[in-house]
Amino acid sequence: MFEEIFDNVRKKSPLVHNITNYVTVNDCANVLLACGSSPIMADELEDAVEITAICGGLNINIGTLNQRTIPAMFASGKQANELGHPVVLDPVGAGASTLRTETALGLLKEVKFAVIRGNISEIKTLGLGSGTTKGVDADAADKVTEENLDGTLSFAKDFARRTRAVIAITGAIDIVTDGERTFCIRNGRPEMSAITGTGCQLSALTAAFVTANPDQALEAAAAAVCAMGLCGETAYQRMTNLDGNSSYRNYIIDAMYRLTPAELERGANYEVR
Amino acid sequence: MFEEIFDNVRKKSPLVHNITNYVTVNDCANVLLACGSSPIMADELEDAVEITAICGGLNINIGTLNQRTIPAMFASGKQANELGHPVVLDPVGAGASTLRTETALGLLKEVKFAVIRGNISEIKTLGLGSGTTKGVDADAADKVTEENLDGTLSFAKDFARRTRAVIAITGAIDIVTDGERTFCIRNGRPEMSAITGTGCQLSALTAAFVTANPDQALEAAAAAVCAMGLCGETAYQRMTNLDGNSSYRNYIIDAMYRLTPAELERGANYEVR
Amino acid sequence: MFEEIFDNVRKKSPLVHNITNYVTVNDCANVLLACGSSPIMADELEDAVEITAICGGLNINIGTLNQRTIPAMFASGKQANELGHPVVLDPVGAGASTLRTETALGLLKEVKFAVIRGNISEIKTLGLGSGTTKGVDADAADKVTEENLDGTLSFAKDFARRTRAVIAITGAIDIVTDGERTFCIRNGRPEMSAITGTGCQLSALTAAFVTANPDQALEAAAAAVCAMGLCGETAYQRMTNLDGNSSYRNYIIDAMYRLTPAELERGANYEVR
Numbered sequence: 003m004f005e006e007i008f009d010n011v012r013k014k015s016p017l018v019h020n021i022t023n024y025v026t027v028n029d030c031a032n033v034l035l036a037c038g039s040s041p042i043m044a045d046e047l048e049d050a051v052e053i054t055a056i057c058g059g060l061n062i063n064i065g066t067l068n069q070r071t072i073p074a075m076f077a078s079g080k081q082a083n084e085l086g087h088p089v090v091l092d093p094v095g096a097g098a099s100t101l102r103t104e105t106a107l108g109l110l111k112e113v114k115f116a117v118i119r120g121n122i123s124e125i126k127t128l129g130l131g132s133g134t135t136k137g138v139d140a141d142a143a144d145k146v147t148e149e150n151l152d153g154t155l156s157f158a159k160d161f162a163r164r165t166r167a168v169i170a171i172t173g174a175i176d177i178v179t180d181g182e183r184t185f186c187i188r189n190g191r192p193e194m195s196a197i198t199g200t201g202c203q204l205s206a207l208t209a210a211f212v213t214a215n216p217d218q219a220l221e222a223a224a225a226a227v228c229a230m231g232l233c234g235e236t237a238y239q240r241m242t243n244l245d246g247n248s249s250y251r252n253y254i255i256d257a258m259y260r261l262t263p264a265e266l267e268r269g270a271n272y273e274v275r
Numbered sequence: 276m277f278e279e280i281f282d283n284v285r286k287k288s289p290l291v292h293n294i295t296n297y298v299t300v301n302d303c304a305n306v307l308l309a310c311g312s313s314p315i316m317a318d319e320l321e322d323a324v325e326i327t328a329i330c331g332g333l334n335i336n337i338g339t340l341n342q343r344t345i346p347a348m349f350a351s352g353k354q355a356n357e358l359g360h361p362v363v364l365d366p367v368g369a370g371a372s373t374l375r376t377e378t379a380l381g382l383l384k385e386v387k388f389a390v391i392r393g394n395i396s397e398i399k400t401l402g403l404g405s406g407t408t409k410g411v412d413a414d415a416a417d418k419v420t421e422e423n424l425d426g427t428l429s430f431a432k433d434f435a436r437r438t439r440a441v442i443a444i445t446g447a448i449d450i451v452t453d454g455e456r457t458f459c460i461r462n463g464r465p466e467m468s469a470i471t472g473t474g475c476q477l478s479a480l481t482a483a484f485v486t487a488n489p490d491q492a493l494e495a496a497a498a499a500v501c502a503m504g505l506c507g508e509t510a511y512q513r514m515t516n517l518d519g520n521s522s523y524r525n526y527i528i529d530a531m532y533r534l535t536p537a538e539l540e541r542g543a544n545y546e547v548r
Numbered sequence: 549m550f551e552e553i554f555d556n557v558r559k560k561s562p563l564v565h566n567i568t569n570y571v572t573v574n575d576c577a578n579v580l581l582a583c584g585s586s587p588i589m590a591d592e593l594e595d596a597v598e599i600t601a602i603c604g605g606l607n608i609n610i611g612t613l614n615q616r617t618i619p620a621m622f623a624s625g626k627q628a629n630e631l632g633h634p635v636v637l638d639p640v641g642a643g644a645s646t647l648r649t650e651t652a653l654g655l656l657k658e659v660k661f662a663v664i665r666g667n668i669s670e671i672k673t674l675g676l677g678s679g680t681t682k683g684v685d686a687d688a689a690d691k692v693t694e695e696n697l698d699g700t701l702s703f704a705k706d707f708a709r710r711t712r713a714v715i716a717i718t719g720a721i722d723i724v725t726d727g728e729r730t731f732c733i734r735n736g737r738p739e740m741s742a743i744t745g746t747g748c749q750l751s752a753l754t755a756a757f758v759t760a761n762p763d764q765a766l767e768a769a770a771a772a773v774c775a776m777g778l779c780g781e782t783a784y785q786r787m788t789n790l791d792g793n794s795s796y797r798n799y800i801i802d803a804m805y806r807l808t809p810a811e812l813e814r815g816a817n818y819e820v821r
Contacts, residue, residue: 024297027297027298028298028299028301028302028471028472031298031299031471031472032470032471032520032521032524035469035470035471035520036469036519036520036521040411040412041411041471042368042371042411043296043297043298043338043339044339044368044372045339045341046339046340046341046342046374048342048372048373048374049340049341049372049374049375052371052372052373052374053368053371053372056371056372070341070342070343240517251521252521252522252525253517253521253522254521255519255520255521256517256518256519256520256521256522257517257519258519259469259519259520259521260516260517260519
């Protein structure tokens, strides 16, 4: 299944509009190119709405949001909705500041998202109003473990049903659910969290996968999560004892460039619940 | 000839002011350092005009333009003109949105450019009002091939004469013309388009080359195009079967850092028409 | 001593708020992660003050400053002061434009800094009103050498006493002083200046080190300077004859990721005056 989904990305080369932070934007662009998609960035209201219209999908990432870019997020989100383009939300740092939390909640009210992807603290902030986001990383207290997995699953499913979005909570165990079916994914490496923006990259990737597979948002999001994690594994095998997080970042994007649909099918490590 | 031109860059170490997008700005800075130039970025109106004055050249790139940076582009462009500094325009995404197209056209009216560098769709948008820009990449329909090369050459020459700028259209075959003489360049690798910002890097590089060779804008722009393409070739030879677009990006900048003027002279692959 | 200081960074994993330029921000984030710290970026007034409050330290870097981010710098700086969080200033390009110089001078008036780190031209601009900043690099005329070292030391000490900040002037010889004691540091490689943002990275690193060692700002800043220089040395040994400034950038961050507190203790090359 993931083979066909990834194949669609490579064949259709979806054009994805990203309104995203300036910290990890270059990596987002390169990982989109690596997976076969084509990125464009535009965050000025006047420009963004028109760029949304020529693209196939939209990725909204609220890291380094500001009063100039927030209106572009809302307007592009609505524009994409009108055109039937899938929209992904990455609520970076929701729970860490009022502006981030309220912008994310406002977007949830006014824009229909295909996928919402974040760490557990960010998603809890949006779903329960109670996340304890530590900056842009998930708080240890929120961590998804084998022990609290069932509880997290039912929270995620409930949030998916309420938002009518696929919810992707990523961490040591990744959860991707549409409220009915859930993928529990165990790809990836803990060292990925020592690279800035692997989450941002995954959200961009998810937008590309969903754009190329509009009728299978759940499977496409799960495939993107598996692909990112699998590239983290492949890239890790390449690490020498001189390499650190900067080379690892390059190797992960390289791995995405080299990944074939068949390899994704074989390497994806998940169970459906 | 290119040997001397590149030697001037390395010897004079021109300070280049860049008003550019936040997606590829880091790579632009590193490729400028790699070629021997010194980059500075400033995009706030008040700051930019003064920075333009202390620099030798200016590179205006309209990717991720906004209402705050557009006035800086106009003011710095005029400032550079008054001081006789060369200005390069990279009309990223012209044709993809009204704001981009009109900003580029407005800049063409109010600023005298030494070089305008873009892909064929962007340049057609500016020259004919008819490009079919697909996001930030050239549209397949616009592609320069051996078959339509003559027609593209005469369009480029005409546009160069009208703007009194050197026009650099880059793609599989690169065209650099001042309206009289034209360099057709066949350096480079198709894989370069899988890296975000190789075009932006080339525009920054062009600004450095023209700044160090102010009386030879045509030759300097052609040398920059050859240098970037040649580095793409050299870097490609270094690729292993684990490397992808992220390592390739690093290798290209590395290759520029290592490139000697004599190697550029030898490796440049062009004909003058 | 540096062993314990670096150990504190790795153990406490300080959360550092960065208001910084968009050119080198990704490298700043990755070098913070490499040293064991956790970065967050926020530059919108409303967002920034709240983010400052949840962080342990603040790094203000004025490269690509603008009218939107300047108020955030002032407000976050004051907020950090009120909360007793250490604040680092990197006055990128002070002396190159009025806006940069005046913003840096204004910040010095209204915010108490733990550390001010810059090149000699930037620091002279702030301390004497007479630096001759060439863009974002130190001017050759200002260069710290064995010959003018004593004079530079007494200027730095005087500036430290006046600002009650640790002053870190980095270049071929690095000077770190609190006005009483001074570290003269000889780690590093000249090739580091061919990478954009090694100075920005060092300022971010310094914020992490000082945040994890709040009662030893002088030693923490000196340890950060030694760590960055040492990583420049280690990374240089790894360079092949194909590598250039882009790979070197990656290798330095990798080296920071691998650096142990004991290695820092052994490799730090300094004298205390």
